[in-house]
Amino acid sequence: MPFPTFPDPKTFDYPDWVEIGEYLFRSHDVISFGTPLTVNTVREAYIKGIFPWYTDGIPLPWHCPEERAILDFADLRTPRSLEKERRKGDFTFTIDKAFATVMHECSLAYRPGQRGTWITPEFEQVFTQLHKDGMAHSIEAWDAGGNLVGGLYGIDAGGVFCGESMFYKAPNASKLSLLYLIDHLQSRGSTWLDTQVMTPHLEALGAKEIDRGEFLDKLKATQNLDLTLF
Numbered sequence: 001m002p003f004p005t006f007p008d009p010k011t012f013d014y015p016d017w018v019e020i021g022e023y024l025f026r027s028h029d030v031i032s033f034g035t036p037l038t039v040n041t042v043r044e045a046y047i048k049g050i051f052p053w054y055t056d057g058i059p060l061p062w063h064c065p066e067e068r069a070i071l072d073f074a075d076l077r078t079p080r081s082l083e084k085e086r087r088k089g090d091f092t093f094t095i096d097k098a099f100a101t102v103m104h105e106c107s108l109a110y111r112p113g114q115r116g117t118w119i120t121p122e123f124e125q126v127f128t129q130l131h132k133d134g135m136a137h138s139i140e141a142w143d144a145g146g147n148l149v150g151g152l153y154g155i156d157a158g159g160v161f162c163g164e165s166m167f168y169k170a171p172n173a174s175k176l177s178l179l180y181l182i183d184h185l186q187s188r189g190s191t192w193l194d195t196q197v198m199t200p201h202l203e204a205l206g207a208k209e210i211d212r213g214e215f216l217d218k219l220k221a222t223q224n225l226d227l228t229l230f
Contacts, residue, residue: 005041006031009049009064010216025058029066034059037122039129046135046157049219051196054118068215069198073182073191075206085172086179091141091149093180095230099131099138100124102151106165119165127164130155137161137230139181141173150174152181154193159227160219161185162194175201188229192218 009031018027027033031050035041037060045051050064078086107119130136134156141150150173152166161181166174185193195202198209210218 005035005044006048006050006062010213012064014066020058027061029063030061031064032062035062036060037126039126039133042126042130042155043135046155046162047223049157049216051162052123054120054123063196064212064216065197066212067209068212069195069202069207069209070215070218071182071193071195071202071205071207073186073193075208076182077204077206078179079204082172082175082179086176091143091170091173091176093177094140094142095184096131096137098140098148098151099136099153100128101148102138102140102153102167103127103165105148105151105167105169106153109165109167127153127155134230139177139184141168141170141177141180143170150177152177156229157194157219158223159190159225159229160192160194160222161190161229162196164196178205185229189225189227190222190229192222194219 012031014028016028017024018033020033037052042052045062050062052060052062055061103119103124107117107124127136136153136155138153139151140148143149149170150168152163152174154161154163166177168174195207198207
């Protein structure tokens with residue numbers, strides 16, 4: 001077996017601060033700075049519950065947060081307004097029909113309070129290869145004219161879907177893509193997904209935060225079920 005790139009995130013001694021050049025960075029959620037982004041490092045990271053998140057001016061941080069956002073499907077709350085939009089059937093949904101386009105659209109999406117995006121061209125290249133390898137997947141939402149108007153993508157971490165990003169060009173297209181994904185995952189025996197960080201929309205749907213140890217135990221237990229998600 002190849003020598004592991006990342007330590008066990010459950011037993012790793014996370015420092016509070018790391019000195020990089022002349023600056024100090026808070027690092028209690030970070031297991032590594034500057035590990036190269038490759039197909040192999042990304043694959044290993046997600047299986048271990050770690051994910052890369054580019055931050056401008058800092059060697060690439062690889063995160064395993066103290067508090068992890070997840071969505072247990074038993075806790076899913078669909079707002080009545082969204083359920084009403086779902087019943088309209090304005091969109092057609094597909095899986096893995098336009099992964100590279102979905103990821104690129106996510107890189108262009110405006111995010112309040114954020115400068116730019118963590119989805120750099122390097123990320124797009126590596127994750128697109130992971131898609132070709134069967135580990136990264138996308139959901140697409142198409143309008144009646146056949147236009148791609150929303151979607152999301154993420155990683156299958158050994159039977160646990162790790163959501164990465166969403167975009168929309170039509171109202172509710174990304175939200176309904178997520179509901180479509182959940183229906184698909186449930187049909188394959190999945191009971192939850194990793195949303196990494198909390199957002200107001202995810203919280204409204206019933207997402208919650210659990211501590212790192214609980215998340216890693218839950219990840220491992222689900223991986224042991226050997227689910228086939230796609």
